[in-house]
């Protein structure tokens with residue numbers, strides 16, 4: 001019989017903690033030859049099992065770690081090329097009835113000024129973001145009982161209704177909100193959300209219980225099945241994640257991979273993206289200042305690289321929580337999506353009053369503007385920033401997208417489409433310096449095409465853009 005994911009008393013924990021600990025214990029016994037065999041297997045781009053992933057994470061040999069990084073770079077380059085998807089988070093509300101001990105929006109935090117944007121305020125925020133050149137947003141919400149699925153759906157409509165950018169409106173709205181029931185997700189699907197994102201935070205039930213002390217989020221299983229409910233409601237693209245620093249790093253990565261595999265078993269496709277926030281200092285949270293399982297820079301880079309080997313076709317998302325220098329290293333070993341120019345307080349894009357470190361959700365490590373970030377990633381590092389949303393707009397989502405990704409589709413179609421959106425940005429929003437550096441990069445990219453037919457199509461479209469046409473793909 002088909003499982004009813006809405007029925008809270010029927011939900012079971014498919015994360016087998018004993019199995020994960022035994023996979024970790026086995027991994028500790030692995031020798032160098034095993035590590036090398038797994039790296040070789042990963043290079044075939046068919047992914048890794050959780051047990052194999054554990055062996056890479058538990059490897060202590062520095063030279064082998066470098067081989068893991070090299071393999072991740074090669075897979076990243078082979079599948080994604082030098083394209084990087086950019087987005088901005090848009091905080092809609094910081095009102096929250098939950099008590100997550102690590103978050104500044106915790107209901108017990110009396111020193112935080114609470115704010116929920118009205119439709120008019122959402123319009124103002126979106127106008128600012130559109131004028132900076134953004135095309136993809138991630139809407140972020142606290143979880144408050146008064147904010148139901150209808151209300152969330154209306155905020156999405158609000159965002160899509162703003163058309164103030166020179167080259168059009170926001171083209172993809174992703175959502176990071178608390179778990180809903182299947183009917184609630186249907187409402188979000190109907191208003192055209194892109195990815196539904198929700199992080200399990202920790203897959204370790206005891207830790208979860210200890211850190212979620214009040215509100216709806218205390219229910220581990222309700223959260224664990226949220227992706228199943230979203231997919232049941234027709235949302236093909238879902239984004240998973242864990243918050244590193246709360247529990248054992250290897251345990252969390254394995255929990256995440258077991259979650260991906262369960263979703264694949266039950267719905268035929270795993271997550272579209274994975275995020276891996278690292279615990280940052282947050283207003284009013286003691287644990288956020290003293291993580292019980294601090295993740296070092298090296299460990300964090302290894303998580304990214306190993307995920308790139310374990311789930312090669314899943315987008316890996318990095319946020320502004322990490323500083324600029326480190327972000328660069330992480331992009332090389334696997335990150336494919338990046339947030340840029342972020343503010344983590346509702347209203348902070350349009351009103352400087354809310355753009356202060358003491359009111360944000362957590363501390364931002366990279367405070368540069370979108371234009372400065374683009375100048376750095378395109379000008380200094382040769383990455384092509386992309387705002388492409390063609391697949392989503394043409395219905396290529398979920399397993400359909402995964403199948404295409406496996407055939408080199410990203411290199412063949414996403415990269416040229418990305419170049420076109422980059423050209424659009426340069427024409428309409430970039431500073432003089434960024435425009436010059438960006439156009440040089442586009443020129444180099446076009447010259448590197450060896451297929452004359454594709455090269456011509458791309459050159460024609462770039463010329464049409466220079467002549468004023470927009471939204472070509």
Ligand code: SAM
Nearest residue numbers: 102103141142143178199243279280282288362
């Ligand atoms: N309220 C929704 C929820 O909890 O799923 C979504 C919004 S919540 C602000 C988004 C994510 O922020 C959480 O899932 C958590 O992983 C992350 N977060 C919370 N506190 C953080 C901190 N101190 N440092 C880094 N990330 C944090």
Ligand code: SF4
Nearest residue numbers: 096100103105106142
């Ligand atoms: Fe609320 Fe989400 Fe923060 Fe928890 S993580 S306090 S649910 S906003």
